[in-house]
Amino acid sequence: MTQVRRPQYVRVPIPHRDAGERVQDFSEVALTYTDDQAVLEAQRCLQCYKPACEQACPNHNPIKAFLAMVAEGRPIEAAEMLWEHNALPSCTGRVCAWENQCEGACPLGRKGEPVAIGAIERYLAEKALAARFDQPPSLRGPWPSGRHAVPPGDVAVVGAGPAGLSCASVLARKGWRVTVLDAWVVPGGVMSYGIPEFVLPKSTVAAEIRRLEGLGIRFVQDVTVGEDVLVDELLGPMGYRAVFLGIGANEAVRLGVPGEDLEGVVSAKDFLMAVARRQIGGAAPASGHDLVGKRVIVVGAGNTAMDAARTARRLGASDVAVYYRRAREHSPSRPVEMALAEEEGVRFEFLVAPSRFVGDGGRLRAIEMARMRLGEPDASGRPSPEPIPGSEYLVPADLAILAVGYRVERTLGDKTPGLETGRGGRIVVKDPHGLTSRLPVWAGGDCVTGANTVVHAVAAGRVAAEAIAAYLEGAPAVAGPVPRAGGG
Ligand SMILES: Cc1cc2nc3c(=O)[nH]c(=O)nc-3n(C[C@H](O)[C@H](O)[C@H](O)COP(=O)(O)OP(=O)(O)OC[C@H]3O[C@@H](n4cnc5c(N)ncnc54)[C@H](O)[C@@H]3O)c2cc1C
Structure with missing residues (x-):
């Protein structure tokens, strides 16, 4: 195994596919560490006496122990130990907001980059699953039903x-x-x-x-x-x-503004589910969801909004814009997700919210947007957005995807x-x-x-x-x- 000394405060970069290539398909964007990369990165762990990363993990995963095992080249043992505590390590190893959780508490982050705990969790979980299954299993059933x-x-x-x-x-x-x-x-x-x-x-x-x-x-x-x-x-x-x-x-929350029932206004849940259903059924993801050349507006700026916007780009939409009623820094999405979306060509408009969906023959043609200003903090602790009277303007749109909560x-x-x-x-x-x-x-x-x-x-x-x-x-x-x- 390679034993190259790395500066302790610099992490082994997590490989990603290039934006121009990945927006053409639905394959995974973030790639996994190789064995050597995982060992090198795990060796950066300080093995703290009281691991703050474990306290900061909502599931209190045994992070210190699995990093030590990976550093010694024992990923499968690490995976089995972790699996007893976390039933879905290859999922949390892909979707967690590590920067606010385990990695946010890593002391190496005070002077440099925290240990890439999420990427290592994904690496070891994937090794264990690959060892168990010859072929990647399918989600498609048949499952007993009814x-x-x-x-x-x-x-x-x-x-x-x-x-x-x-x-x-x-x-x-x-x-x-x-x-x-x-x-x-x-x-x-x-x-x-x-x-x-x-x-x-x-x-x-x-x-x-x-x-x-x-x-x-x-x-x-x-x-x-x-x-x-x-x-x-x-x-x-x-x-x-x-x-x-x-x-x-x-249950998707509705905005409660006129025109929400027009054809061409959908909830992010329905939009993403329709794509997932086709993928699980084995059909090409784009079939029946042809957005080639279309203008798509996503309302909201959480995880769901990023996923919907990036999916719309992959379905061929020529212009995808996320409209959010607060400022960028108030977005509930992970900054990394916003950065990936921007790399893929998604535009962002802040301090705007729909006041009306405008149709023609029952079909969406445009969205009337109102500019917002920020007022006193609301129950979420974030400043509450208020519409600026007379600021409304029309934005042409073929599809509006609402991602405003559940x-x-x-x-x-x-x-x-x-x-x-x-x-x-x-x-x-x-x-x-x-x-x-x-x-x-x-x-x-x-x-x-x-x-x-x-x-x-x-x-x-x-x-x-x-x-x-x-x-x-x-x-x-x-x-x-x-x-x-x-x-x-
Ligand atoms: C688009 C999207 C992207 C997200 N991205 C992330 C992310 O990147 N990272 C992250 O950590 N979280 C993310 N989240 C949030 C995360 O997915 C949820 O917090 C998590 O799935 C909640 O898990 P759960 O088991 O409580 O519910 P769910 O995952 O919602 O599962 C509930 C299950 O219950 C079933 N069900 C509902 N009612 C009934 C009933 N009456 N009878 C039988 N079955 C029923 C449903 O079919 C469903 O399978 C995202 C959410 C969305 C919508």
């Missing part, structure tokens, strides 16, 4: 997103029979139908799910709890002893007696482990915190699983960290 496919079991996990998968993983390792029920055609939650292929490949999500199947977890797709089957039925006639709800926050779908809450829900349909939890008002039902992830991140959902599923296991064994619930909202 109410009649639900087998007997101990714990029913509702939602196959990161919260549900993490919860199922911990419980299955402890020997409980776990069934994951999900409303969509394939498991993975937002990782499958929201986050695009060029950020998180479907084959990576599939490999993580197939590995979880190997723990004995059963998956049933295309079954909506609250409609096809009720929580009361799972806990009653179907014989489950506990339920975990990880149903996410998947709330929790209410049907399951309404159909589950005793389950308390709160603002935006969020499920109210009574303790740090996600115990709801309805025993024995726990909840975690976006359906509790509101739209958040993959690693927060993984952490919530893990701590809830510990409490569910303690409940099933007849012991009092265990104590542990509380996943917080909005941490990255």
